[in-house]
Amino acid sequence: xxxxTVESRQLHSAFHGGESCLPxxxxxxxxxxxxxxxxxxxxxxxxESERAIAAKQETADTLVKVAxxxxxxxxxxxxxxxxxTFLSNVMQSPDLTRDGREIKVVELxxxxxxxxxxxxxx
Numbered sequence: 001x002x003x004x005t006v007e008s009r010q011l012h013s014a015f016h017g018g019e020s021c022l023p024x025x026x027x028x029x030x031x032x033x034x035x036x037x038x039x040x041x042x043x044x045x046x047x048e049s050e051r052a053i054a055a056k057q058e059t060a061d062t063l064v065k066v067a068x069x070x071x072x073x074x075x076x077x078x079x080x081x082x083x084x085t086f087l088s089n090v091m092q093s094p095d096l097t098r099d100g101r102e103i104k105v106v107e108l109x110x111x112x113x114x115x116x117x118x119x120x121x122x
Contacts, residue, residue: 005025 008025
């Protein structure tokens with residue numbers, strides 16, 4: 001027993017005419033322990049809440065990133081299809097007796113000036 005506890009009991013006993021104060025001290029000790037437990041539980045709950053908020057924000061950021069990547073892939077796929085269509089149209093000769101191997105680059109260049117069906121990207 002600490003000196004302070006002994007002095008506290010002596011003062012209490014002297015003030016109350018010798019009555020024991022042990023039940024009051026035990027109740028005070030129990031209340032102090034419960035308060036400490038409640039404070040620890042509250043601190044733990046606050047930390048867990050902060051972790052949950054951070055995880056939610058990280059999930060939202062990931063979803064935004066995934067959506068942007070998906071949109072970029074779709075745009076690239078559409079661009080590739082447009083380029084393929086454009087080149088197919090350019091390679092077609094108006095002369096059905098000639099195939100693609102006989103067409104010269106100079107002829108393609110002049111045809112592309114006339115067939116601007118593929119939009120230019122800037």
